[in-house]
Amino acid sequence: MRNRCNKLFVILFVFFILSSTFSMMTVNFLSIEDETEISLIESLEAGEQINEGPLFSGYDPVIHQMMNETEDSNIYDYIDTLQNFENEDGIRTRRDGTLGFEKAVNWTSHKLNSFGLDVFRQNFTYSKGESSNVIAELSGSDPRLEDETYIIGAHLDSINSDEENKSAPGADDNGSGIALILEAARILSQYEFNRTIRFAAWGAEELGLHGSSHYASNIDPTEEDIRGKFNYDMVGYEEDGLAITHHANTQSNWMLDYKSKVAKSYDIDINFTYEYDSNLTASDHSSFWNEGYDATLSIETEFNPHYHSEEDTVDKLTIPQITKLTSHAVGTIAHLAEEEEPPSVELETPKGGESWEPHSEEGITWHTKKGSRNITGIDLKYTLDNGSSWTNIGTNLNDTGSYLWTVPESHTNEAKIQIIVYDDHEMSAHDISGSFTIEKDEDEKEIPGFTFPVMIFGVLLALILHSDEQLSKKQNFFETLVPTR
Numbered sequence: 001m002r003n004r005c006n007k008l009f010v011i012l013f014v015f016f017i018l019s020s021t022f023s024m025m026t027v028n029f030l031s032i033e034d035e036t037e038i039s040l041i042e043s044l045e046a047g048e049q050i051n052e053g054p055l056f057s058g059y060d061p062v063i064h065q066m067m068n069e070t071e072d073s074n075i076y077d078y079i080d081t082l083q084n085f086e087n088e089d090g091i092r093t094r095r096d097g098t099l100g101f102e103k104a105v106n107w108t109s110h111k112l113n114s115f116g117l118d119v120f121r122q123n124f125t126y127s128k129g130e131s132s133n134v135i136a137e138l139s140g141s142d143p144r145l146e147d148e149t150y151i152i153g154a155h156l157d158s159i160n161s162d163e164e165n166k167s168a169p170g171a172d173d174n175g176s177g178i179a180l181i182l183e184a185a186r187i188l189s190q191y192e193f194n195r196t197i198r199f200a201a202w203g204a205e206e207l208g209l210h211g212s213s214h215y216a217s218n219i220d221p222t223e224e225d226i227r228g229k230f231n232y233d234m235v236g237y238e239e240d241g242l243a244i245t246h247h248a249n250t251q252s253n254w255m256l257d258y259k260s261k262v263a264k265s266y267d268i269d270i271n272f273t274y275e276y277d278s279n280l281t282a283s284d285h286s287s288f289w290n291e292g293y294d295a296t297l298s299i300e301t302e303f304n305p306h307y308h309s310e311e312d313t314v315d316k317l318t319i320p321q322i323t324k325l326t327s328h329a330v331g332t333i334a335h336l337a338e339e340e341e342p343p344s345v346e347l348e349t350p351k352g353g354e355s356w357e358p359h360s361e362e363g364i365t366w367h368t369k370k371g372s373r374n375i376t377g378i379d380l381k382y383t384l385d386n387g388s389s390w391t392n393i394g395t396n397l398n399d400t401g402s403y404l405w406t407v408p409e410s411h412t413n414e415a416k417i418q419i420i421v422y423d424d425h426e427m428s429a430h431d432i433s434g435s436f437t438i439e440k441d442e443d444e445k446e447i448p449g450f451t452f453p454v455m456i457f458g459v460l461l462a463l464i465l466h467s468d469e470q471l472s473k474k475q476n477f478f479e480t481l482v483p484t485r
């Protein structure tokens with residue numbers, strides 16, 4: 001028996017070596033074959049969604065025309081008028097609660113109304129008294145998009161930080177911002193846009209952002225869809241060439257990207273700085289941040305040394321900086337208000353976590369939503385390596401919502417499906433499934449790796465048993481020679 005045991009051990013060992021070698025050969029062979037099938041199309045990853053904002057559609061000659069309508073003389077006149085409003089004592093100020101501020105509210109309302117806009121005065125009370133915001137609206141012309149609203153605003157009040165009753169002409173802070181809003185309103189009101197644009201002049205900013213905070217905290221998100229607020233505060237001073245800094249908090253970073261694209265497409269001749277992930281909260285945009293809305297602040301890069309003093313007058317400002325920034329604001333708002341909606345798509349199956357068998361037919365399903373244009377086609381792709389490379393399943397497919405896919409020969413837990421939807425204006429969207437597994441059923445999987453070794457094992461076993469048989473025959477022969485006892 002000992003002899004037999006040794007032989008069996010050798011047989012099993014040979015069997016084990018052969019079996020594992022053959023299995024490895026099979027796997028290697030398969031993956032080499034699969035790699036040759038994969039073309040490196042693109043590398044995309046499924047990941048968390050960041051707020052990318054609307055797509056920028058690029059240069060538009062009509063919008064360029066609007067941007068060119070800004071006038072230095074208008075900007076100058078608006079600021080000159082604003083800085084000369086006087087209180088009861090004949091002191092130039094628009095400090096909140098004074099007659100100067102009241103005059104500014106009336107004049108701003110009248111001005112916005114003269115552009116053909118619907119204007120309303122939003123009164124509010126706060127810790128230090130009563131005040132008002134002036135809001136004008138240019139309603140969107142597309143019934144599907146008119147709820148989507150962009151706000152462009154600036155504070156109307158001024159302050160002298162030395163003394164309450166001292167002169168506060170507030171030419172830069174913030175006659176410059178109001179002048180920009182008025183000039184943008186004058187131009188934009190002559191056109192129609194898909195979405196709604198609101199022009200705002202805030203009260204009581206200098207006393208604690210009260211006007212904008214009252215407005216932002218009273219937005220009813222079930223009634224209106226505020227897409228972004230553009231705030232302008234102190235934009236007329238420059239010391240060393242035209243220079244403006246744009247601030248956005250993290251969720252509003254897309255607004256800086258968008259502003260930058262507009263500036264490049266229309267060659268805006270101002271040195272722009274973009275402060276991403278900014279935490280500068282010292283103006284009305286932060287009232288919108290506080291309520292979760294996207295907002296930016298544009299402010300001069302070099303600070304006006306005369307702000308909050310009687311020296312803040314129009315003669316110290318560089319009017320072309322405000323005019324050019326107004327052009328940029330007009331372009332940005334016009335684009336956003338008019339921008340076409342890209343389509344959207346969501347993969348339904350596979351969701352991820354499934355296990356599909358090679359060569360089986362599986363249903364890929366999805367939902368699309370059309371944007372402004374009609375969907376013209378769908379591309380489907382798969383990856384076997386977590387998105388390092390993608391292979392086409394089909395291109396320019398009809399948007400039928402489902403596709404029967406023959407799963408490729410593979411063994412992976414890093415498979416994903418990607419769907420791309422595009423419309424007749426070359427706008428597109430994509431979605432990527434979670435990871436799923438492609439593997440053979442356990443019973444079947446054993447077969448290719450085992451058939452060959454089992455055959456070898458069988459042959460070897462037969463040979464050994466045969467030689468054992470021969471040996472025992474010999475033993476029997478010798479036993480016959482031994483005399484029986």
Ligand SMILES: [Zn+2]
Pocket residue numbers: 155173174205233234
């Ligand atoms: Zn200010």
